[in-house]
Amino acid sequence: MKLFVKYDYDLVCKTVLKEQLDALNISHTHTTQGEVKIHDTINETTREQLVAALGRYGIQILSNPKETLVERIKNTINDLLNNKDLRTVKVSSYLSDTLLYSYAHLSTVFSESTYTSIENYMILKKVDLVKERICNSDLTLTEIAYQLDYSSVAHLSGQFKKTTGLTPSSFQKIMKNKNI
Incomplete structure (x- = not known):
């Protein structure tokens, strides 16, 4: 079972x-x-x-101030992505206003600590949310793209393929076969 x-x-x-x-x-x-x-x-x-x-x-x-700030940035991005009322807010402004640092400072600390950009981290988190919705809902890609504020299904599919190496539909088929 x-x-x-x-x-x-x-x-x-x-x-x-x-x-x-x-x-x-x-x-x-x-x-x-x-x-x-x-x-x-x-x-x-x-x-x-x-x-x-x-x-x-x-x-x-966490005791390292930079590690702490990076975790706060990640948590703030997760809050942003999970709150449908905030999805249209400009990320740089939201991070700066919430964390009370300039976006340039936040971006520098984040990149130095994680070896990736805030923008790339957001793309990875959005792709994770796409995967979660593909696996745990009956939503269409159009509905998922709309929920996650993608400009189009093609934009969602392009980011998904670039990040995972699979198209969303290929991923969906693999997950369905895995759960049978």
């Missing part, structure tokens, strides 16, 4: 964080995705326990 599940990674991570912080009696508030404000100072032993507890779930506490 196979069981197919869909994850809400944001909800899973917030729940795990809350449970682990509560278990260690650490007073906290979730501020933005990927950021938690700790209200009181925690000692080194408690910090090590928290690092170990979160590590079991693949969650890391």
Whole structure:
């Protein structure tokens, strides 16, 4: 028997964080995705326990300011792509306004740390969303292109093929055969 599940990674991570912080009696508030404000100072032993507890779930506490900013950029892009009301917003302006840094600075830090551009990261995330919708819905490519604010199905198909090496329809056939 196979069981197919869909994850809400944001909800899973917030729940795990809350449970682990509560278990260690650490007073906290979730501020933005990927950021938690700790209200009181925690000692080194408690910090090590928290690092170990979160590590079991693949969650890391970042201490490098550049790594932290890169994760904030990724989380902000994910929020942007998952919020249909924000899809028409200019990415550079949204990142600058949300993260309170110039887009030039954000772009430089992101590229230095990830060896790719913010634009390329967005394309990869959009292609991931296309794959998810192909696998988990009965939407047509036209509907998916519209939902993800592509200018056309041809534009979606071109980015998909360039990124994955497959056309969306080839990918769909492979996934259908895999699930039979």
